[in-house]
Amino acid sequence: MTVLNTSAIRTDFPALRRTENGIPVAWFDGPGGSQVPQSVIAAISGFLTRGGSNHGGAFTASRDSESTHEEARSAVADLFGVRDDDYVHFGMNMTSLNFSLSRALAADWGPGDEVVVTRLDHDANISPWLRVAADTGATVRWVPFNTSTYRLDLDRLAEAVGPRTRVVAVTHASNAIGTIVDVAGATRIAHDAGALIVVDAVHYAPHGLIDMAAVDCDFLVASAYKFFGPHIGAMAGRGQLFEKLDAYRVRPAPATGPGKWETGTQSFEALAGVTAAVDHIANLSDEDGGRREQIVAAMAAVKEHAVHLGRRFLDGLPEPVTVFGITDDLTARTPTFAIEMEGFSARRLATELADRGIYVTDGDYYAMEVMSSLDRADGGLVRIGFLHYTADEEVDRLLEALHELAGNA
Numbered sequence: 431m432t433v434l435n436t437s438a439i440r441t442d443f444p445a446l447r448r449t450e451n452g453i454p455v456a457w458f459d460g461p462g463g464s465q466v467p468q469s470v471i472a473a474i475s476g477f478l479t480r481g482g483s484n485h486g487g488a489f490t491a492s493r494d495s496e497s498t499h500e501e502a503r504s505a506v507a508d509l510f511g512v513r514d515d516d517y518v519h520f521g522m523n524m525t526s527l528n529f530s531l532s533r534a535l536a537a538d539w540g541p542g543d544e545v546v547v548t549r550l551d552h553d554a555n556i557s558p559w560l561r562v563a564a565d566t567g568a569t570v571r572w573v574p575f576n577t578s579t580y581r582l583d584l585d586r587l588a589e590a591v592g593p594r595t596r597v598v599a600v601t602h603a604s605n606a607i608g609t610i611v612d613v614a615g616a617t618r619i620a621h622d623a624g625a626l627i628v629v630d631a632v633h634y635a636p637h638g639l640i641d642m643a644a645v646d647c648d649f650l651v652a653s654a655y656k657f658f659g660p661h662i663g664a665m666a667g668r669g670q671l672f673e674k675l676d677a678y679r680v681r682p683a684p685a686t687g688p689g690k691w692e693t694g695t696q697s698f699e700a701l702a703g704v705t706a707a708v709d710h711i712a713n714l715s716d717e718d719g720g721r722r723e724q725i726v727a728a729m730a731a732v733k734e735h736a737v738h739l740g741r742r743f744l745d746g747l748p749e750p751v752t753v754f755g756i757t758d759d760l761t762a763r764t765p766t767f768a769i770e771m772e773g774f775s776a777r778r779l780a781t782e783l784a785d786r787g788i789y790v791t792d793g794d795y796y797a798m799e800v801m802s803s804l805d806r807a808d809g810g811l812v813r814i815g816f817l818h819y820t821a822d823e824e825v826d827r828l829l830e831a832l833h834e835l836a837g838n839a
């Protein structure tokens with residue numbers, strides 16, 4: 431069984447050696463973006479150092495870019511656990527990919543059609559659907575999450591889905607409060623009603639195993655900068671559906687295949703980094719076998735580490751801190767904790783922690799529906815995120831700072 435060696439992992443991440451005023455930085459802002467290992471930096475700079483060319487040339491450097499692109503598709507296919515007929519394509523980020531997907535899916539919608547969104551989602555999986563609904567006259571159905579249990583109840587989702595539902599848009603996990611959603615259950619509900627489902631795996635990707643083949647969702651979107659890679663988005667989904675849909679593309683671009691969805695020239699250096707990021711995850715595993723099998727083993731170990739850190743964190747919190755999220759079953763959430771401390775605004779707490787070299791996020795992190803549901807639209811909450819490179823000592827340092835601040839409130 432693979433067990434993470436956090437100190438060995440940490441030596442691979444140069445940014446973890448960053449200091450501020452002589453104090454080592456503790457990075458708890460992973461839900462906003464992870465740091466990258468040396469192998470990713472080397473892959474990106476290696477591509478640029480060797481010299482990159484655009485696709486379609488009669489020379490080796492051009493063919494190298496094509497193979498860099500194909501390697502990244504196959505790396506993401508392994509990370510997502512795709513089906514044989516799925517396509518993987520890339521774009522600037524998840525938000526841009528979802529806007530283009532929603533626009534294509536809604537091309538034949540009209541009044542009476544419905545789209546289902548949840549209040550647990552990041553706005554990147556809400557606003558694209560609000561926009562196409564406004565453009566086509568379709569109706570938006572909202573699914574709340576339970577603000578006492580912090581879970582997304584599938585019964586509530588089932589109530590919102592009906593015979594006119596065209597798309598269910600749901601997150602794999604909340605980037606604000608960490609709740610993991612039963613996306614396989616959500617997919618069954620969508621498919622039973624004849625609807626498609628779009629899963630936002632941006633937050634979930636560094637924390638748990640994505641398994642499109644098992645979940646059977648139609649589309650899934652993620653961003654490499656959350657899973658130790660560069661700033662680039664990836665989308666996977668049923669090839670047949672992508673073929674049927676009308677992509678907004680320029681005439682000379684491929685009319686078929688995943689390339690049909692990739693507008694303009696891709697960031698080949700970032701694609702080289704994507705493959706290295708997926709390999710980094712696979713290499714966390716001690717297992718023999720193919721990359722997908724290694725990813726499966728690695729993610730199980732990542733999850734163990736997350737539960738361990740989450741327990742350490744929750745057990746050590748000072749009294750005036752309130753956690754907004756699941757605390758009774760740490761396997762049902764990612765190690766992303768939204769908190770509030772009596773006497774502190776979210777910004778003041780984040781600033782005090784930053785002064786101590788501790789990086790956390792504050793505000794709504796674009797999960798504005800989560801914050802309104804929790805009655806925290808004004809100022810939001812402080813978000814603390816752990817990743818596989820988070821060390822016990824960093825969690826202890828954070829807890830000490832919170833205790834010290836609680837004493838000064």
Ligand SMILES: Cc1ncc(COP(=O)(O)O)c(C=O)c1O
Pocket residue numbers: 461462522523524525526552554555601603604605630631632633634652653663
């Ligand atoms: C859950 C979730 N979905 C979507 C996004 C948007 O991703 P991108 O920045 O790649 O557009 C984020 C970014 O924080 C996120 O956390």
